[in-house]
Amino acid sequence: MPRARSQQISLEDTPYYHCVSRCVRRAFLCGDDPVTGACYEHRRGWIEDRLLFLASLFSIDICAYAIMSNHIHVVLHVNAQKAQNWSTLEVLQRWHKLHKGTQFTQKYAKGEALEDFALKLVESSAETYRNRLMDISWLMKELNEPIARQANAEDKCTGRFWEGRFKSQALLDESALAACMAYVDLNPLRAKISQTPETSEFTSVKKRVAAAKHQKQPKPLYPFVGNPRENMPDGLPFELSDYLELVDMTGRIVREDKRGAIDASLLPILQRLNISSENWLCIAAEFGARTGAVVGAEQSIAYYCDSHKLNRKPRSSHNQLLA
Known part of the structure; x- marks a missing residue:
């Protein structure tokens, strides 16, 4: 029986992980499709740009990567201490480059005054975002979902683009x-x-x-x-x-x-x-x-x-x- 992802990724044992995501459809992730003649080479650039962008936001370092025709490899290093050292404001600034956050986190990031109850909500949200920004599952989600949406829009179709969840090795x-x-x-x-x-x-x-x-x-x-x-x-x-x-x-x-x-x-x-x-x-x-x-x-x-x-x-x- 497969082990839960939370059991597979244990920072107490190692901060280094190898992750692989594969494309589920016959249509290629990247490269040339020999059946239709269509070229998807430009999608490699989508993935590389997105991966390196995420590395600038997450407390997860990119050790190695290779973007192949129907799958991608990444070797990651989770820097938990780095994330713990971020201030609340830095956490929010990083997260807001990915998602809107909440009304209160947006106001806090702009330096607007907040009442005590709102500040407590902001701190709680920031801790949630901090944990996500050093979570490999969240990084792979933020990498794969936008690429799937772009590829589906380009292919004019819906449905799965990736073959289930990514594979990880400690x-x-x-x-x-x-x-x-x-x-x-x-x-x-x-x-x-x-x-x-x-x-x-x-x-x-x-x-x-x-x-x-x-x-x-x-x-x-x-x-x-x-x-x-x-x-x-x-x-x-x-x-x-x-x-x-x-x-x-x-x-x-x-x-x-x-x-x-x-x-x-x-x-x-x-x-x-x-x-x-x-x-x-x-x-x-x-x-x-x-x-x-x-x-x-x-x-x-x-x-x-x-x-x-x-x-x-x-x-x-x-x-x-x-x-």
Whole structure:
């Protein structure tokens, strides 16, 4: 029996999650429909723009994303502390960019005087909005619903556009995080719609490579801040150069017209995460097929199951990432 979403997403275990939404109709989410000849490529821009807009409002960071022909991948980081530090006014200003709120929250945001009972209602509403702005389900709702309405209007039809609710995977440790991000960034190469990571349209890796050429990191995305250390700033626990090199080298090998092997000694990120080159290639090519709701190393999964009073289940439910 499937577990409730509230049980699948537990910030006490990990702030990192991989989410996937799939299109339900034969008509493509993006790209070209070979039957009708219609082109939906422009919808990729809709989704990318909406996703990065939401990242500027929610206390949820975008680690990686890939917008494919009939589904989207996002790797998310929930920054609960950031949301808790927002003032009431900041919460309302963020929420009002998505929804009208209430008459009282609108007046408060404009600096108008309110009576005590109204102020209490405003504070209550702000706490509700604060919780929503760090909730993955709300982010995916705010991403998917507008896209569905736009696509239905363009297709001149009604009904479901997305295949039920989104799928989510908990990424319990750094090895699971790195593997999932690389898997997402390499999706277009495996689908044969691009030749290299840096030419993969509507992906996070393209944005990161473009920014790296100017020795910068893209503002809409969660930054790489280097390997774990004392007084570590907020960000992904890897060196940007290590990660880009890993994705580039892996991308060259997963293409069918290329053959080769990764020398783990050349890639510090694999050494630090204790991932063999053989395991890495398997992970990068088949992460989606080989993993379930919880992904991590053996110790991480054992701790997760113990804390949730779960029995270890087959590979379809809980997955040991590394041998």
